[in-house]
Amino acid sequence: MDMTEFDDVPGADVPLDASDVALLARVAELDDRLDPAPHGLAERALFAMTLAGLEAEVMELQVVETPVGSVRSDAPVETRTITFTHERLTVMIALSAGAAAGTVRIDGWMAPAEALEIVLRRPDEERATLSDEDGRFVLEDVPRGPASLLVHQGETPVTTPVIEL
């Protein structure tokens, strides 16, 4: 970046004082109000780190661009459909309220359709299921919170980012 345009900014060499610190605090406060970090971001990151430490190698699926708020916990669970994709595999999941209170039902479809082992990973639980030959799978009564799906396809497992159920 060409910084020469700033060379003659008055006061650039003045030591940082209390009002500078206060101005920076205003910048932080304004940013936090206009664009706050999402609820649970650090907890999802911690779980992603735990998973990264467990896996030798995975292929990470990308979330296909969806309307704002539909993937994370901002939206009512009933309305959420999330698509993950990678050149090798596309996974779509629909979330709905589970039979037990506070839980989520996950209906999934995979393309290409194949019977594969799918592992739902949560901070305190792993649960495996199998997709049918049409690539469909169901996970019932999943507690809310951070979760990731791992699909055993080929030599390198495929995983989704950590999402908030």
Next chain:
Amino acid sequence: MGAGTGERGRRDAALGSSGPPESATTGSGSITHTTRGAMTRPAETSSLGDRAAVAVIEYREGRPGAMTDFVREASPLLWRTVRSQGVSREAADDVVQQTWAALVRHVDSISEPKATLKWLLVTARRAAWEAVRKDRTDDMRRTGLPDDDAETATTLPDPAPGPEAELLRNERDRTLWAALRELPERCQELLRLVSLADRPDYRSISAAIGMPIGSIGATRGRCLAKLRTVLTERGETSWT
């Protein structure tokens, strides 16, 4: 990569398991606390960069507590870094996750733990550019005729969610927001990031975003001086 996967797995398993969840009880308030904390923590002697170094060293030794704390403290800074590159809120969540996951994968190859903060910022920015590039490629694929849509394809995502006007509560806020946006993008980014860190971190932050502006920690620095000049031009006489 140094140590075996098994060893990493064992020590990672405890990440996040100690202490209260970031926001389970206090909602977004805890994030506000984190973002303001750097400025309102007079008793704090170490910097974010120091705590990053301690977190990495202890994590390698199988003690993940400091790393867990550091992830909670520094995630808002990574969020701001990624968002400053024009990544959508949705994709930014994943980029921040990827950055932390990359730290775990590379933790044994970080030869200078003191440089961890800079490493994180550089990694987050690169991953953010990749996400933006991929997004644009997808957009062009969808629109088919990129030339017709050149403007939308190159427009950065809205930097803020929702209507800004409602969130900018008063004239002072509006003046500051407008003044910030008059600065060059990298100046805006620098000020946003240093506003979330500690004074000793300013140098590594400016280095991480490629602005060789000397010691912003010792002097006000051009970006902050410029912001104050713009604010004065806009008629704000008191900055606090």
